[in-house]
Amino acid sequence: MTAAPSAAKVISEEYGSAIVGVYDDIYGELDEASAEITALREWVLRAGGRGAVVELGVGTARVLGPLARSLAGEPGLRFVGIDGSAALLAQAAERYPDVPFDLHESDFSGAGLDAIVPSGSAALVFCVCASFSMLPDPAAQVAALRNIAAMLAPDGVAVIETHSPAFVLEVIGSAPTSMFIPYARHETGLACFSSVEDGIWRMRQTWMDGDRTTSVLERSVLTAPSDLQALAADAGLSVTGLTGGLAGGEFVSPSSPLYAVTLRRDAAAGTS
Ligand SMILES: C[S@@+](CC[C@H](N)C(=O)[O-])C[C@H]1O[C@@H](n2cnc3c(N)ncnc32)[C@H](O)[C@@H]1O
Incomplete structure (x- = not known):
């Protein structure tokens, strides 16, 4: 018997099927030289430039595609995109045929992601453009944060960008x-x-x-930076930085529409 998909997976499937035909029209393309890609690239290189680079909620790979292209000269990296929408993943593969990424259809708050990203192997895990707030409730958000903590290498970093409730x-x-x-x-x-x-x-x-x-x-479950910090602590992660979005800049409340936090695994996490 096949288990029923989680509420989080259903949300992603419904969203993906509705938006797939126009996603790239609405969100456009990111240049390899953009501030967003430069920031992510720096995190990967600072973490040693080896291991997995993982996007949770990869969509049509608007971010992971150019990031992988910008790091094509680094031989020790593997690019992994996880999304609950088969429709958006198919479009990602079509959009970046030159990028050798592993795309997986899965709920990023679900169990079993260690079969995709082995524990402690990720230099960078990122979840941007408010994919995190599409999770239906705080329990699913903590489950996703625990998955992130398990994936991260000791020197690895996670980046979450989402809507600012203010x-x-x-x-x-x-x-x-x-x-x-x-x-x-x-x-x-x-x-x-x-x-x-x-x-x-x-x-x-x-x-x-x-x-x-x-x-x-x-639907976006509004999550303030302080709420995200508390949920992250529950999952064995500490917030190490706060900016006004993936491109950087100061987070100014209430005028910044988005915020981004960087997170690292607590020393004790992943050792039990
Ligand atoms: C607003 S889009 C952002 C896509 C991409 N990160 C970007 O910046 O273009 C949100 C994405 O998160 C995915 N998503 C939402 N909840 C998910 C979940 N629980 N598991 C996997 N993917 C999910 C959706 O299918 C969608 O592709």
Whole structure:
């Protein structure tokens, strides 16, 4: 008998199936020389430039693809992307045919990830663009953080980037509201319907491209930096840095929409 998929896996599957046709239109491409890729590359090199580089919630590999290209000269690295959406993973493989990454369909808060990333083997584990907040509750978030702690090598680093609750609550507001983000190409843009209830940011996003529309629902469990720090401590991880996102810069509350934390494994973690 096959076990029923976890709530976290179902969320990812539904999101991926709804957005796959327009994901790359909405999120675009990251350049190998961008601040985001440069920051991640530095973490890998500082951790010794060997072992696994793992993205949890890799999507269409918008981040892992250029990162792997930028580190192509480092022979001791293995690039691993984990995502719950088979549709998005198929698009990642198609988008970066030159990148020899291992892509796995799995819930990153689930059990058994040591079969994909052996314990203590990762130089860098990252979970960015708010994939972490798609986990349905704090229990799933701690489970994901425990998976991260198990994967990390002693010198390894983890990076989590997610929505800042202060920005959502104080700048956008918790009451139902509508926004429109125009894109550069004529007749394209994103309509967003936002509301917050019980600490969950609900965003209905409708991508418009001429007469074609695609609608996607995203739920973000709002998690403040201090909450993330407490959950991480439960999982044997310590926060070592806080910035206003993967590209760096100061985190300023409430004006920074995102924040990023770096985490390291506590000395005792992984030894029991
Ligand atoms: C907003 S997208 C970000 C994708 C990619 N990191 C990027 O920056 O373009 C969130 C991704 O997380 C994945 N995801 C969410 N929850 C997941 C889970 N529990 N296990 C695996 N993947 C998950 C979704 O399928 C989706 O690909």
